Amino acid sequence: MRARDIMNSPAVVTHPETLVKSAEAALVQHGFTALPVVDDDDRLAGIVTEADFVEDRFPAEPKRVANTVDDIMTRQVKSVDINTDVAQLARMMLDEHLRCVPVLDRGKLAGVVTRRDFLRVLARPDKALAQDVRMRLAAFGDPARWVVDVRDGEVTIIDRFDSDRDREVAVVLAEGVPGVIRAQCYIGELERQEEK
Incomplete structure (x- = not known):
């Protein structure tokens, strides 16, 4: 930022x-x-x-x-x-x-x-942070690829593809959102719940 x-x-x-x-x-x-x-x-x-x-x-x-x-x-x-x-x-x-x-x-x-x-x-709500992270990830690739969860400014991203480079980019994009404290990205199955 x-x-x-x-x-x-x-x-x-x-x-x-x-x-x-x-x-x-x-x-x-x-x-x-x-x-x-x-x-x-x-x-x-x-x-x-x-x-x-x-x-x-x-x-x-x-x-x-x-x-x-x-x-x-x-x-x-x-x-x-x-x-x-x-x-x-x-x-x-x-x-x-x-x-x-x-x-x-x-x-x-x-x-x-x-x-x-x-x-x-620092006071931005998690919901607004998640929305901004999703927008950045959508510009990077298929938005259906990612699940984004934000809690207390910390972002967790689940990626359904196995690309170390893409996960690194996803973390950089998420951490560039004003108000995000830190981000991490994992490979996983997309269990689409109501995203926060």
């Missing part, structure tokens, strides 16, 4: 010249903790967070309050490519205490990933 599979797109963004008050309102309206800041070419210029707004309005030392996002945004931003593996992305977010990471496609903002996006993926 890749960043592109779980990101929010299109991302709600702001621009360097946006008034701080307007950016604060956008953050509150959408319920986010951060907004990517992009230039006129949709290239990432920075990020502005809840903490940036609070720090600006309640500074430790007296100072002028910022007027535009450019005055308070963080310019050195951790971002990832759309093809970044989600396990790597999750580890980065946890290790660096990031709540929101911009996702780039050829240098342009494609979306954002938040911690909540990971929870959305």
Whole structure:
């Protein structure tokens, strides 16, 4: 699973010249903790967070309050490519205490990933996971060939043919479904019960 599979797109963004008050309102309206800041070419210029707004309005030392996002945004931003593996992305977010990471496609903002996006993926119902696995397997070959069972995000596939290569492909296809924890595939007779 890749960043592109779980990101929010299109991302709600702001621009360097946006008034701080307007950016604060956008953050509150959408319920986010951060907004990517992009230039006129949709290239990432920075990020502005809840903490940036609070720090600006309640500074430790007296100072002028910022007027535009450019005055308070963080310019050195951790971002990832759309093809970044989600396990790597999750580890980065946890290790660096990031709540929101911009996702780039050829240098342009494609979306954002938040911690909540990971929870959305993990919380997908087994029935939805099974349906997605079946769709992927159907694209690979005869859908009548496979029985798919999903329990707590773990996929078991029964294959009526004896092909090690096909079983390996089936596992890779199943594990590529957002929310699948792991998959295994066995040779067996198809006892078609009501699939889950």
